[in-house]
Amino acid sequence: MTGVEHYYQDIWSKAKTIIREDSSIDKIVYDAYFDESNLVYLNDDKAVITVPSFVQKTVLSQKTNLIKDILEGLGYLVSVEILLNDEYGDKLPEKEVVHNDQVRVEYTFDNFIVGPSNKEAHSAALACAYTPGKFYSPLFVHGNSGLGKTHLLNAIGNYIKKHHPEMKVLYTSGSEFVTAVVDSITSKTEPIESFKKRMFSLDVLLIDDIQFIAGKEKSHEIFFHIFNELVNNKKQIVLTSDRDPSEIKGLEERLISRFSSGLTVGLDSPEFETALAILKSRLNMQTLDGLGTVDDDVLSYIATNFAKDVRKLEGALNRLLFYAVQFGNGGRIDFKLAMGAFKGAGAVAEKNEVSVNKIKRIVSDYFGLTRQQLISNSRTKNIASARHIAMYLSRKLLDLPFIKIGEEFGKRDHSTVMNACEKVEINLKKDIHYKNMLNELEKQILQT
Ligand code: ADP
Ligand code: MG
Secondary structure, X not given: OOHHHHHHHHHHHHXXXXXXHOOOOOHHHHHHHXXXXXEEEEOOOEEEEEEOOHHHHHHHHXXXXXXXXXXXXXXXXXXXXXXXXXXXXXXOOHHHXXXXXXXXXXXOOOOOOOOOOOHHHHHHHHHHHHOOOOOOOOEEEEOOOOOOHHHHHHHHHHHHHHHOOOOOEEEEEHHHHHHHHHHHHOOOOOOHHHHHHHHHOOOEEEEEOHHHHOOOHHHHHHHHHHHHHHHHOOOEEEEEEOOOHHHOOOOOHHHHHHHOOOEEEEOOOOOHHHHHHHHHHHHHHOOOOOOXXXXXXXXXXXXXXXXXXXXXXXXXXXXXXXXXXXXXXXXXXXXXHHHHHOOOOHHHHHHOOOOHXXXXXXXXXXXXXXXXXXXXXXXXXXXXXXXXXXXXXXXXXXXXXXXXXXXXXXXXXXXXXXXXXXXXXXXXXXXXXXXHHHHHXXXXXXHO
């Protein structure tokens, strides 16, 4: 029996026990119709149960609501289909399993500005995308935060999805990988064998911020296995990290050597020309409703003073536009207006520096809480929710390690922080008001 089958059997035997104990089902009925049933397929939205005979199928088909309730009680919110043993197999080929590649559509090669600082990384990324698996595998891209690693990684994913639609791509992150492994081992989700099998079936594996698997031994082992399998089968792996493989502390030697076995390329801070081109392209993408054009000297000023990384550049541009909407007259955005936005130039970049304390202050004020409440153990919904948001923003805006964020918010462990960030991300995806609220908070943090 495979791991997946064991897993199904486990769930179904729990379900059967509940059915047997259900007062609406006589023992004689259970023995005749349910006893021989099997769970043969389960995904996010569907469960398939098979039985040997037509009569059993007819009876169980009238009880799908009961089965559905029971599965839901066990944590699987799915629709239920009853099939004959013979019918299953033809009916649900592998490809019915929806594969969620997680690639972010907004990051493409088209909107990535190339300059000397990122030329090498860009051309290596494009080569992987153009001939997946035939170029270096793994490609390892490293560079400080905000220099375009996530952008390039997703650009590869989008390019391959467009030009090789038959290929199976997955974009994930080091921390997501660790979570998946841990959940799998503690049998919260699928068995580890089935997780590995899913990974083995990929053509392209893109892992962002791989440094987060440092110090996670079990994840090392499983990753090592997946890595070898994919590379041996000439599949494409691309990894990113904030530093060179040899500098990632807490990473096993064998992984360091694997990571460095393909091609390693670095990203640097954008030079003036590149910074300027990025700003211009950003301006072209925005609808400057109610705003005039931005003077060239203003753009030069930003490109000179905020080009440590691209995120800072974007932040400065957003700050400028935000300020112009508030205080401008709808006409040209000139140097004088810009100086208002960046009062004291470099010094402002300093003053504006985002810190955890600032995030705590702004988030707790926003929700009418004290800072003490924010880091307390309270599980009251609004307090917990504000805390999750503050953790998420500390991660997003400061790129702090989960461990550090945990320490900042009442000595919580890193997995609590990871879960909090995940919750926020889920809400962001499904709730536009939540998203607007978060944008507003982010703006306040970056621009005050
Ligand atoms: P990292 O993953 O290295 O921290 P990101 O890929 O998230 O950085 O980049 C930060 C922001 O800067 C993103 O909005 C990204 O689209 C943008 N960006 C980075 N490099 C470029 C570039 N060369 N051209 C256009 N946008 C860029
Ligand atoms: Mg990134």
